Amino acid sequence: MKLATWNVNSLNVRLPRVLDWLAANAPDVVCLQETKLEDAKFPRSELEGAGYASAYSGQKTYNGVAILSRSGCVVSDVETGLAGFDDDQRRAIAATVDGVRVVCAYVPNGQSVDSDKYAYKLRWCEAATRALEAELARHPELAFCGDLNIAPEARDVHDPAAWEGQVLCSPPEREAFARWIALGLKDSFRLFDQPPKTYSWWDYRMLAFPKNHGLRIDHILVSEALAARCRGCTIDRNQRKGEKPSDHAPVVAEFAF
DNA sequence: ATGGCAATGTTTCATTGA
Numbered sequence: 001m002k003l004a005t006w007n008v009n010s011l012n013v014r015l016p017r018v019l020d021w022l023a024a025n026a027p028d029v030v031c032l033q034e035t036k037l038e039d040a041k042f043p044r045s046e047l048e049g050a051g052y053a054s055a056y057s058g059q060k061t062y063n064g065v066a067i068l069s070r071s072g073c074v075v076s077d078v079e080t081g082l083a084g085f086d087d088d089q090r091r092a093i094a095a096t097v098d099g100v101r102v103v104c105a106y107v108p109n110g111q112s113v114d115s116d117k118y119a120y121k122l123r124w125c126e127a128a129t130r131a132l133e134a135e136l137a138r139h140p141e142l143a144f145c146g147d148l149n150i151a152p153e154a155r156d157v158h159d160p161a162a163w164e165g166q167v168l169c170s171p172p173e174r175e176a177f178a179r180w181i182a183l184g185l186k187d188s189f190r191l192f193d194q195p196p197k198t199y200s201w202w203d204y205r206m207l208a209f210p211k212n213h214g215l216r217i218d219h220i221l222v223s224e225a226l227a228a229r230c231r232g233c234t235i236d237r238n239q240r241k242g243e244k245p246s247d248h249a250p251v252v253a254e255f256a257f
Numbered sequence: 258a259t260g261g262c263a264a265t266g267t268t269t270c271a272t273t274g275a
Binding site: 009010012013034036060061062109110111147149166167168201203204205206207208215217244246247 | 260261262263264265266272273274275
């Protein structure tokens with residue numbers, strides 16, 4: 001099984017690139033974030049034509065998440081939002097695909113550590129912890145994927161000194177990430193030797209991509225049962241190149257089944 | 258020199274992202 005996560009920064013704009021990427025990479029499951037589309041406008045039929053079924057929860061302008069699965073996969077128990085957390089923003093969707101529980105999240109950005117949005121981010125992360133705990137109790141094979149908007153360690157940041165204490169890197173955010181790890185989840189990227197300075201997001205400004213001024217904030221966290229079957233995790237930085245790229249690159253994990 | 262890009266709707270600017 002090949003599982004991917006990709007913040008596409010508008011599925012409307014990115015659909016041609018997404019379709020090309022699906023054809024070239026043939027993933028089994030793809031978690032999308034920032035679709036920025038109301039459900040009525042989701043390109044379900046275009047994706048069906050490319051061989052993928054869609055589960056989605058979106059809104060206009062902001063947020064929006066989806067789980068694509070290759071035609072023929074058995075999909076069940078689609079749930080939107082975080083259990084027990086009342087939220088106007090469409091940031092979470094889960095589905096069971098061929099027996100693997102896939103939780104797709106677009107964690108709030110937080111804007112800056114002194115903002116209301118940061119407090120909302122921390123509350124959201126805590127609700128995610130509780131929801132994941134309940135999911136793990138029911139589903140031993142679970143993947144928590146998405147734009148988690150947290151760079152967990154200094155090596156996930158191009159300039160750790162400049163980012164120290166800033167949003168995406170602050171201790172409370174990293175503690176939230178550590179609580180997901182404490183549930184038994186593993187960062188699939190770190191299960192393997194990786195090239196240094198590998199990131200998943202680069203600012204559109206300041207020539208950040210050519211200078212590789214990035215952050216690793218998109219993640220595939222896997223339960224212990226899935227980690228045992230994980231055979232690799234890579235970031236497809238080529239998708240940050242060319243015409244109209246998202247500012248995020250896809251993260252791809254492969255499993256031995 | 259402290260900006261700079263991209264997408265969206267409130268559209269010819271303001272807001273948000275990270």
